[in-house]
Amino acid sequence: MSEAYITRAAKFLPNESVPNEEMEQYLGFINGKPSKSKSIVLRNNRIKSRYYAYTRDGEPTHTNAEMAALAVKGLFASDPEKIKNVDLLSCGTSSPDQIMPSHGVMIHGWLPETGMIEVVSPSGVCCAGMHALKYAYMSIKLKDKKMAVAAASERFSPSLRAGQFEEEVQQLIRLEQNPYVSFDKDFLRWMLSDGAGAFLIEGEPNPNGPSLKIEWIEGCSFANEEEACMYMGAHKQEDGTLKSYKDFSNEEILEKSIFSIKQDVKLLSEKIVKLGFSNLKSILLEKGVTMDDVDYFLPHISSYFFESKIEDTLNENGIPVPKEKWFTNLASAGNVGAASIYMMVEEIFNCGLLKKGEKILLAVPESSRFSYMFCLLTVC
Template sequence: MSEAFITRVSKFVPNQAVANEEMEEYLGFINGKSSKSKAIVLRNNKIKSRYYAYTKEGVPTHTNAEMASQAVRQLFPGNPDELKEIDLLSAGTSSPDQIMPSHGVMIHGWLPETGTIEVVSPSGVCCAGMHALKYAYMSVKLEDKEKAVAVASERFSPSLRAEQFEEEVQELIRLEQNPYVSFDKDFLRWMLSDGAGAFLIEGKPNETGNSLKIEWIDGCSFANEEEACMYMGAYKQEDGTLKSFKDFTNEEIFNKSIFSIKQDVKLLSEKIVKLGFNNLKQILDKKGFDMNDVDYFLPHISSYFFESKIEEVLLENGIPVPKEKWFTNLATMGNVGAASIYMMVEEIFNSGKLKKGEKILLAVPESSRFSYMFCLLTVC
């Protein structure tokens, strides 16, 4: 089989960075009041800025598919004719613009220069971007494709705006209950960000400049053991099962904010770090890889609150990583879900700091029902 290399990396973010102090100017005030949880969540996640694909007035500026297409175009800044050479588009997201058609073909619609190519759209949440990468990696490694593009993108912001919760708040007022949305819905409003990242994967490294050889990509799911932790378009019942939006009336969908993104924060804190990073030890043993050989450790985290938790679990498993090897840009980019790991790789790839032979370990936990993806890259 061929080898597979990431030869180019790009990102696209919409508009200007939004600082913490401006967030509610974009997201709005639920029931006309500032969020009670905002300060607490921001203090823990330590995010300083993020990006939204709409204006303060609520006017959309980009679709998810459009942002993804812009990231793909930026892989070829000096020669857009190279778009014609792409033979696979593999696209991951957890926030598509529509249920159907697929997210991937909608991106393809923004890239008419590519011609007729294979398109695939792995679903999921944070791991969706890694699944997209793995499909592209395997296609090149099997010599089925020569120039594959993996892209990951998110457009969470419309689901975070105050008007999404207005019907629920009014229903609470009618029932003479506290007109504040629950913490599981408010929690993610202060963490999520919009944007896209893209990789070009080829069977040969760049003739000049660095490339990243994909050594392996491995993952695991604990959905057979654990209930859903983060969900959208569903209602979590007392027994832990999810009731689909399809089984609610239109009125119930609005009154319960069924299409808001929800997070079971207690379950998140208990499970997200231990499950995946305990399993990392088994994956490394299976691959015969020594954690001491890692030069850069890129963990996708939704909050800096989890940084010390990951550090503790790695130490417990005998695979510690010194903090000087860690890299994340969560503070400046926010949590861009499936695209976060692409944006971290983009920043470090284009930093000019990488040296031949260095090893980069990617770690992507997904809290939706506890899935994890890990990837080892070698600078060449």
Template structure:
């Protein structure tokens, strides 16, 4: 596709409050049935996370909305010249945890930044791929010449779903958990995996005059919902035939007693499919574009847990010739799994690290287990 070349000119991140260590988590999220979790240590051992952030006080009181955090990340892009925020033509905000169902997350974020003025706003939904969809919308809008400057964001505020008073007490399957780490992705266990934060990119059709920019070479995605049933869901209950029964079809009492608004995953589906399906598209992209692993200088895979790192490594070995770990960049361990924001947070940290050299190529991989969607992109440092 011809058109304007698109660049990421600046990146930012916003984390609420102070980092929370593994030992402090239940001080923020609370105890289920007033007992310390028996599964927490096992889940944390598998996911490798040592710090994360919550938009909560100790005791579980909210401190920020998703929209407030996202607006703070956007404003951070313009900290050296706040007036330049008025030059934005488009605000594209991806999340899987909006503060409400209506209005959209994007317009609520815009509402915290009246100084921008009236602009186009779009709010891709979904799960981890939502941030990449926001990025692609902004990329295409600039590429077609429809806008000149855009901001794309990824953000999450999961902590409101993780506090103990929204959870029903569930048996801790410790023996099963030890034998099958995939069990760590079920409802209660997601408490030890998800965290809050926001990140933003300033994008335009021109590279920075000084310093580096990231040229977006391509962004591609694929969904396997045509052949796969739902794996990760919220606001619904999975039925025996694999379909979802949405929250509108439950009574208010059922919504509460069945914890309809907690996040859940179908572990069997996840373990059998999340990595192999992602590899199918990588293989096709590499072959179509004539790419090999040698062409990649930095590999940024969004992983929800360190458990998946070796699985993805083996897959790339099969499909792409192998990308050695020294080319990988993952900050899951220090910022947590921030869903749609995770790929932004990785890019932000690497962009501002001083490590990038002009001409280097970054391969992005973002899987989404909800109904098995994947996004991929290639960026070049210029």
């Protein structure tokens, strides 16, 4: 088997960053009124700015696939001809531009210079980007491919705009009910951001700069034990099962905002940290790694609310991580779902401060039905 190295990392963020006080100028006011939950959610998540792939007037500026392609092109900014050597494109997202064709082939459509290559599109939510990375990693390890690109991207913003909820609000008014969308829908409007990240994975380290050797990537799912926590294109029923958008009429889809992103906040708070981060201890034991070996800990978190909860869980399980080893860019980039971990790695990869031999532990929880991905990298 070959080794596998991240030899380059790039990102793409659309337009200018949007500060908290300007969010509703982009997202709009539901029923013409400011959100009741905005200040509460922002106070807990402590996000200061984020990016949207459209203008204040609601005009789209980029598609999801286009942003991913721009991140991929960023990998080859210094030598554009090298992109012709890519033989695998592995792309993850939870917000594709369409149900079909696949997200990956739509990105490939923006990259004609790559020629005819293999393309894969892992589905999922936050873990989708890590699944894309693992496919690329395994392909290089097996010497099946020579130069792979893994990418992750999100374009949540169209699903967050006030117009997506207008029919639901009008239906509530007709029924003489409180004309506010429920907290499980409004909650995520103040959390999510648009953008893309990409890695180049090769069988040899970069001779002209830093590389990150991928030591291992491990994942686990608790879907056999837990019901869905975050979902889109479905309605959660009293028994915890999801009713598909396919089983609603067109009128019901609009009236119930079925295609809005929803979060069971109570279930999220109870489960997201305990399940996956308790399991991390057994993964580290199996791999022969201790937290003393780790120099940088990069947890994907949707809110700083979970930072102390993760810290407490790691301490309870005997794998504490000193706070000086933690790194996240949530406050400045927002929660970019599957792309968040790519953006964190890109920032630390290109900062110029990494030293050979240092180890980086990635942790990506996914609340949709409680899946987790962990990865260990070594600087070389």
